[in-house]
Amino acid sequence: MAQIAANLQRIKNGQHRYAITPRIPAGFIQPDQLQKYIDVANKFGAVLKLTGSQRIMITNLKAEDVDAAWAMLGMEPAYSTSNRVRSVKICPGTTFCKRAKQDSVHLGMQLERKYISKEMPSKMKMGVSGCLNSCAESAMKDVGVIGGVDGWDVYAGGSGGAHPRIGDLIAHVETEKEVLDLVDRIVEYYKANAQIERMGEFIDRIGLDTFKAAVLGDLADNAVSPMGAVSSKPAAAEPVVKLPGQGNDPLVEPDRLSAGQPITENTIIRDIVDTYPNVVPVLQSIGMGCLGCPSSTAEPLWQAAEIHGVNVYDLVEKLETARKGA
Structure with missing residues (x-):
């Protein structure tokens, strides 16, 4: 047949x-x-x-x-091959998403073209996300890439299924080229040394340290910052935000909210929701439906207002009115 x-x-x-x-x-x-x-x-x-x-x-x-x-x-028939690279799952990124920090579509399409249907020891799934919300579920992929303000985190070994596994953070890199180089090392090392096993099973069998040493190699001494290694880059400062129109004025630290304190344009969204849950309908009224997402953890009110196209000072007035129960 x-x-x-x-x-x-x-x-x-x-x-x-x-x-x-x-x-x-x-x-x-x-x-x-x-x-x-x-x-x-x-x-x-x-x-x-x-x-x-x-x-x-x-x-x-x-x-x-x-x-x-x-x-x-209008397509050639595609015959099923189990042990191959599946399609790359990609979030909208900076191309379409207001919260994205990196262009996940551009990077993801490069990975899609490079690895399309390549045979592997087992099936391989990839994901590329433009921010920590990780809508492409990249940490649950055999190879996952998650964008941040200052670059990309590259993960390996994630999977769902009957034995779910969160991927291991292999390194932080700053550019697309560095991502592509590192992913290539990960894929080639896995392809050359794995048995009939998923990436995560392979890492568990040989040990994470062995895997990272093999795929990072000389990269660890250059642009890549492997997890647990000493980076040549200065330590990141505590999160700071800038008020609208400040230009080159000094950065202003966000307001950390306690019960009884007023809400300002610099107050963190998560703090507002936790401290004054009665004002949540005001936030929802401007389209903020994702109040529990990771982005809101460190996002000041002025930034959220800017994203949703509303005047932050008008929003503060409405929130304060709701807070006081007026």
């Missing part, structure tokens, strides 16, 4: 049904291509399913319809 370019789904009443899941780099799809998915579903009575990997699965296909479905999509 010829190989079918699809994954066999549940067999029901003796009937075999198949699914195809074409790659959609970074989850971006043009309207004309999306229409092709709809046309396939309508023609063959298929079902469209959004996956966790930013793709669209076309399922409930008969075996004889699979090749025709690929043709309608």
Whole structure:
């Protein structure tokens, strides 16, 4: 029997049904291509399913319809290979997201093009996130990259499934090129030395220190700051923020809020929510629906107001009115 370019789904009443899941780099799809998915579903009575990997699965296909479905999509049939690099999961980054610190789309697409479907000792998933919110769940990927204000953190060994594992922080780097170089070292070392095991299992078997020593090598003495190593860069200062319009004026430390104290434009969002939960509706009224996200932990009110396009001083007045119960 010829190989079918699809994954066999549940067999029901003796009937075999198949699914195809074409790659959609970074989850971006043009309207004309999306229409092709709809046309396939309508023609063959298929079902469209959004996956966790930013793709669209076309399922409930008969075996004889699979090749025709690929043709309608304008794609070559893709035969399933388990032990390979899957599509790279990418958050919107600075291209679209108001909270992003780095261009995850640009970096993620480079990784997508470089490693697309490359064979590996086991399946490999990658994720690229533009900020600590990590919407691409990058710490849960075999190779994950998370952006911050001053660069990128590179993780390895994360996975979900029956035995979930948080990835290990391998190093902090400052540029995209350094990320690409380090990821290449991680992938090549894993490919050359792993057995039929996921990245995390490989790291657990040989030891994290051994893995880091192998993939960092001479990089550790240059731009890379491996976790636990002494960095040549000066230690980061405590978080400080700048008020709107200050220009080159000295930085102002954020206000840490205690019960009874007034809210100011420099008060941290997390402190406002924890100290005065009764003012939360005011924050929500300007579109702040993610009050529990990591970004809010150190985000001052003026910055949140700027992101949401409101006047911070008007917002302070409303919050103070709500705080006082007026």
